[in-house]
Amino acid sequence: MSANSADGTAPVDVVLVKAGRTKIRYPAELLADDGTRIVVRAPWAGDTVRDFGFVRFEAGDVFTEYYWRDRWYSVKEVRDASGAVKGWYCDITRPATLTGTELVVEDLDLDLWRSADGRDVRRLDEDEFAASGxxxxxxxxxxxxxAALDTLEALALGDRFTDLLT
Known part of the structure; x- marks a missing residue:
């Protein structure tokens, strides 16, 4: 891994793969890696606003992303430009791999959203998953x-969801 920056972070590229192809690649800062869980931080990597109807991802948003080498999901805490938590976007993925400065995650189409107040928990993209083959x-x-989606949903509906991130 290349040298750490002045604030103790190291640069990495997050590579999201879907159906064998790179869906998106974006730069992030590696904040922690304990051998099982990898934590990175990155600004919103989209070119435009992504409005889901229940949340908007836009310029200025910052994602603190939690990946595991032994779990089939990732959790992304989303904060707006002022630092207020919008919520958590969770991707169902194969376990993550970090090789050098490249963090590779294979997206399996299923997603989950949990709002900052915990009142809005939504399963997403089940139709895409069914169509994926x-x-x-x-x-x-x-x-x-x-099973990972069911586990995340149960955690998201409870009051210990953020324990995943500590």
Missing amino acids: LTEADPEAAAAAV
Whole structure:
């Protein structure tokens, strides 16, 4: 890994892969890596505002992203430009790999949103997952993905969700 910056972070590239192709690559700062959980921080990497109807991701937003080498999901805490938490966007993924300065995560189409106040918990993109063909191509991975979504939803509906991030 390259030298740390003055604030103790190190640069990494987050590479989100979907269906065997790179969906997005963006620079981030590596904040922590304990051998199991990897934490990075990055500004919103989109070119434009992404309005989901229940939350908007836009310029100035900062994502603190939590990845695990042994879990089938990632959790992204989203803060606006003033530092206020908007909520947590969770991706169902294969376990993450960090090689050198490249953090690679394979997106499995299922997502979950939890608002900052915890009152809005939504399962997302189940139609995309069904259409992806993963259930037929890799039934074990599909089962792990659904189990991960169920686990995250149960955590998100409870009062200990943010314990994942400490």
